[in-house]
Amino acid sequence: MTNNDTSQTGTRVxxxxxxxTWPTGRLLATASRMVEHAWVDALDRLGLTHAGLxxxxxxQSGSMNQTALAKHARVENQTISRTLERLEREGxxxxxxxxxxxxxxxxxxxxxxxxxxxxxxxxxxDLMPHIAEAERFRQVLLSIIESSSAKRWEPQDxxxxxxxxxxxxxxxx
Amino acid sequence: MTNNDTSQTGTRVxxxxxxxTWPTGRLLATASRMVEHAWVDALDRLGLTHAGLxxxxxxQSGSMNQTALAKHARVENQTISRTLERLEREGxxxxxxxxxxxxxxxxxxxxxxxxxxxxxxxxxxDLMPHIAEAERFRQVLLSIIESSSAKRWEPQDxxxxxxxxxxxxxxxx
DNA sequence: TAAGGATACTCAGCCGGCTTACTATTTGGA
DNA sequence: TCCAAATAGTAAGCCGGCTGAGTATCCTTA
Numbered sequence: 001m002t003n004n005d006t007s008q009t010g011t012r013v014x015x016x017x018x019x020x021t022w023p024t025g026r027l028l029a030t031a032s033r034m035v036e037h038a039w040v041d042a043l044d045r046l047g048l049t050h051a052g053l054x055x056x057x058x059x060q061s062g063s064m065n066q067t068a069l070a071k072h073a074r075v076e077n078q079t080i081s082r083t084l085e086r087l088e089r090e091g092x093x094x095x096x097x098x099x100x101x102x103x104x105x106x107x108x109x110x111x112x113x114x115x116x117x118x119x120x121x122x123x124x125x126d127l128m129p130h131i132a133e134a135e136r137f138r139q140v141l142l143s144i145i146e147s148s149s150a151k152r153w154e155p156q157d158x159x160x161x162x163x164x165x166x167x168x169x170x171x172x173x
Numbered sequence: 174m175t176n177n178d179t180s181q182t183g184t185r186v187x188x189x190x191x192x193x194t195w196p197t198g199r200l201l202a203t204a205s206r207m208v209e210h211a212w213v214d215a216l217d218r219l220g221l222t223h224a225g226l227x228x229x230x231x232x233q234s235g236s237m238n239q240t241a242l243a244k245h246a247r248v249e250n251q252t253i254s255r256t257l258e259r260l261e262r263e264g265x266x267x268x269x270x271x272x273x274x275x276x277x278x279x280x281x282x283x284x285x286x287x288x289x290x291x292x293x294x295x296x297x298x299d300l301m302p303h304i305a306e307a308e309r310f311r312q313v314l315l316s317i318i319e320s321s322s323a324k325r326w327e328p329q330d331x332x333x334x335x336x337x338x339x340x341x342x343x344x345x346x
Numbered sequence: 347t348a349a350g351g352a353t354a355c356t357c358a359g360c361c362g363g364c365t366t367a368c369t370a371t372t373t374g375g376a
Numbered sequence: 377t378c379c380a381a382a383t384a385g386t387a388a389g390c391c392g393g394c395t396g397a398g399t400a401t402c403c404t405t406a
Binding site: 016017018019020022023024025026027028029030031032033034035036037038039050053054057072074124125127128129131132133134137138140141142143144145146147148149152 | 202205210230245319
Binding site for chain 2: 383385386387393394
């Protein structure tokens with residue numbers, strides 16, 4: 001019943017403490033949160049957030065409309081909408097109506113946005129803790145995403161259509 | 174503008190699509206969200222949520238106060254406070270003032286809470302997608318949590334103090 | 347050509363993280 | 377003893393997920 005002691009391996013139990021018995025899904029969520037914490041301060045200094053960073057990344061290859069951004073970021077349309085609102089407020093992106101389809105907004109990264117991205121991209125590399133067999137780990141994450149996101153995202157993304165929607169380039173304004 | 178067409182039959186690119194180049198931290202966050210989606214429906218039918226499940230798990234080994242719950246769940250005090258509010262509203266836990274320290278609230282799982290937990294615990298096992306080398310994967314997650322959560326959680330948890338705060342048993346009411 | 351259906355986006359509201367700020371207690375030390 | 381510091385918890389407000397609804401604009405087709 002003692003779930004936190006100094007039993008084996010000399011090196012004490014460390015911060016993970018009693019988490020050894022946690023289900024994997026919860027470990028995943030916790031690890032994700034902890035990694036995010038490490039970024040917050042640095043990102044904050046650049047005037048952006050976790051969610052905004054994804055958008056800046058996606059916009060590197062050209063402007064797109066919001067729905068396309070949402071699909072690539074794997075979030076709902078309404079979520080991207082608010083994220084863009086904040087990025088626009090910070091001056092990192094611009095939105096303007098699409099002439100050819102007035103339902104759409106064309107989202108473009110600004111100069112300030114490019115600068116922020118340039119500063120931030122190294123952070124993602126530097127602040128992620130070093131892990132053994134990183135490539136294997138990434139493959140497992142991808143396989144989890146693949147198998148558990150099928151129902152939500154499959155229809156949009158498994159298409160082999162040569163035009164539209166699979167690469168940012170094809171979604172340029 | 175058909176963004177949803179045929180031509181899927183081959184193995185193709187799958188849902189992960191362009192995510193191969195994403196930084197690991199973002200993959201982690203996305204995988205976590207996708208796994209959570211799979212649980213939501215089932216949990217909802219039991220009247221509880223992701224966050225509530227953690228609390229029920231922790232309360233299996235006995236009642237505790239809120240700060241202890243927060244530490245074990247690795248979230249802030251204010252976060253657990255609202256989670257408990259919802260669990261109490263659902264009748265899955267009870268809170269009552271601690272006689273010995275009137276600042277504290279003793280949190281106890283109810284019979285309904287035990288039932289919900291019993292139903293839910295199998296979900297966690299069944300809904301998590303099967304992954305190769307699960308144990309290695311868990312170890313990597315634990316090591317990420319360990320290294321990136323040090324600053325936030327170390328002071329509370331690495332203590333060798335034999336009394337107070339490290340195991341649920343020691344925090345019983 | 348005039349519906350009716352699809353699509354793009356926004357609004358409102360919930361949950362679960364977080365920070366900052368506050369109250370009420372308890373504890374500890376001068 | 378008594379007052380300051382520490383601790384337990386709540387409140388308010390922000391971000392980023394989500395769902396459900398609602399508006400505007402295509403697009404299709406009868």
